[in-house]
Amino acid sequence: MTPFFIGMSVVLLIGVFVALYRAFKGPDVLDRVLAVSLIGTNTLVILMLIGYIYKHTFLDVALAYALLSFISIVVIARYVESKGKL
């Protein structure tokens, strides 16, 4: 099962770099915020897959990361909403 987990995380890693293209090109700030949110979720899934290969303590890291990425994105969205352009 371990090679399968490694294969899946490599596929997701490529997906993260593809999503980085939208973050780079996105015409507006909110496109970049959306791309970062997508990258956050993919990184979360990669983290758990890697966690299943080595140590199971990565699940707590994934939980904390999910919370942090959620809070930061909502804060950025609210800031852009109130201040107009970033």
Place this chain on the structure above:
Amino acid sequence: MFEVISNSVVVLFLSVGVFFLWVGIVGIIRFPDIYSRLHAATKCDILGAGLVLIGLIIYEGFSFDALKLLAIAALLLSSSLVIGHAIARAARRTDLVFWHENREEKIMLEKEKLFREIFKV
């Protein structure tokens, strides 16, 4: 024997989950404006990550880590929804324009008309 079945189920769940995460990524690249990108990103995010989590829970069996995975799944479910709403509201409030069919041509036509009016050409 049971090991083989559960492993194959896990492989199925993980591959379908990663496929849907990729659908979200392709959606965020391909769609023309932010509102349609939001559709792709938040929906496929939840589905893909949810399937991967269910696969890992099956692989894990009954243990404390499975509970942690369930907590992450529930958190991810609610957070992606709120993120989608927050970004959509921010986009609407900073009046990001909607994409419609041949938007660039219309803008060019308006500029031409304006030019003619001003300079009475």
